[in-house]
Amino acid sequence: MRRRLIKFKRGKENILNLDSHHKIIFDDFRNVNLKVKADMIFADPPFGIDFMSNLGTYHRKPDALSYIEIPRVDYPNFIHSLLKWSHNVLKDNGSMWLVSGWNNLGVILSAIDQTNFLLLNHCIWKYQFGVYTKRRFTTSHYHLLLLVKNEKRYIFNKPEHYAEDVWDIKRTYQHGVKTAGNELPDELVERCVYTSTNKGDFVIDPVIGSGTTMRVCCKMGRRCIGIEKNSKISSRIKTKLGLKN
Numbered sequence: 001m002r003r004r005l006i007k008f009k010r011g012k013e014n015i016l017n018l019d020s021h022h023k024i025i026f027d028d029f030r031n032v033n034l035k036v037k038a039d040m041i042f043a044d045p046p047f048g049i050d051f052m053s054n055l056g057t058y059h060r061k062p063d064a065l066s067y068i069e070i071p072r073v074d075y076p077n078f079i080h081s082l083l084k085w086s087h088n089v090l091k092d093n094g095s096m097w098l099v100s101g102w103n104n105l106g107v108i109l110s111a112i113d114q115t116n117f118l119l120l121n122h123c124i125w126k127y128q129f130g131v132y133t134k135r136r137f138t139t140s141h142y143h144l145l146l147l148v149k150n151e152k153r154y155i156f157n158k159p160e161h162y163a164e165d166v167w168d169i170k171r172t173y174q175h176g177v178k179t180a181g182n183e184l185p186d187e188l189v190e191r192c193v194y195t196s197t198n199k200g201d202f203v204i205d206p207v208i209g210s211g212t213t214m215r216v217c218c219k220m221g222r223r224c225i226g227i228e229k230n231s232k233i234s235s236r237i238k239t240k241l242g243l244k245n
């Protein structure tokens with residue numbers, strides 16, 4: 001990816017260049033104008049549930065993760081701008097995978113209704129070891145929404161002959177490793193990338209967090225641009241990508 005393919009709305013920006021086809025831009029995605037069109041967007045946005053003030057529930061200390069949350073009141077606008085931005089940078093036959101917890105699923109589905117995306121699949125990711133709860137069921141699933149721009153033209157590489165929309169994929173725990181706290185397993189992202197792209201295709205993750213999507217794209221021979229507002233997470237990204245810190 002050549003530098004002139006990226007245009008910023010303002011100022012000097014911080015870019016981690018892995019090679020000519022893989023880079024991470026540290027900025028708010030809303031400030032980034034890309035001149036190239038993507039084959040796929042993968043977005044696992046902040047939860048909009050005041051996650052940082054609820055760290056006790058997750059048995060975590062505030063310094064355990066580096067994460068920019070969106071206030072509840074701003075969440076509908078944030079998701080709306082994420083969808084609009086993504087629709088603009090996607091090719092006409094492109095697909096978007098949007099990850100959501102159940103708490104704000106209503107907000108996300110109604111934002112999708114206000115776009116020109118078609119909701120092709122609503123997949124469930126079932127994971128193990130949800131956070132223990134006393135007076136409600138333990139949450140151990142996420143939603144993965146597959147959106148396309150054009151219902152007649154999109155890439156769909158079926159992972160198996162009988163491919164169901166409930167995916168049982170384990171979260172990986174790394175004892176003693178300081179993770180970003182909300183990292184997705186590679187296997188989950190790999191399944192999305194495999195389904196909606198071919199080798200050499202171009203993937204964008206506008207809220208890339210610890211860099212899972214980048215690592216998966218490097219492994220699978222896809223080009224990738226990631227965007228992350230929180231530059232403090234760069235050391236975790238470098239560790240995950242096997243780069244020097």
Ligand SMILES: C[S@@+](CC[C@H](N)C(=O)[O-])C[C@H]1O[C@@H](n2cnc3c(N)ncnc32)[C@H](O)[C@@H]1O
Binds near residue numbers: 047069183
């Ligand atoms: C749920 S995390 C993504 C986790 C990621 N899928 C992974 O496996 O590590 C969401 C990320 O979005 C980032 N973020 C929040 N607002 C943003 C914005 N406006 N632009 C870019 N990134 C943003 C947060 O700092 C956080 O790292």
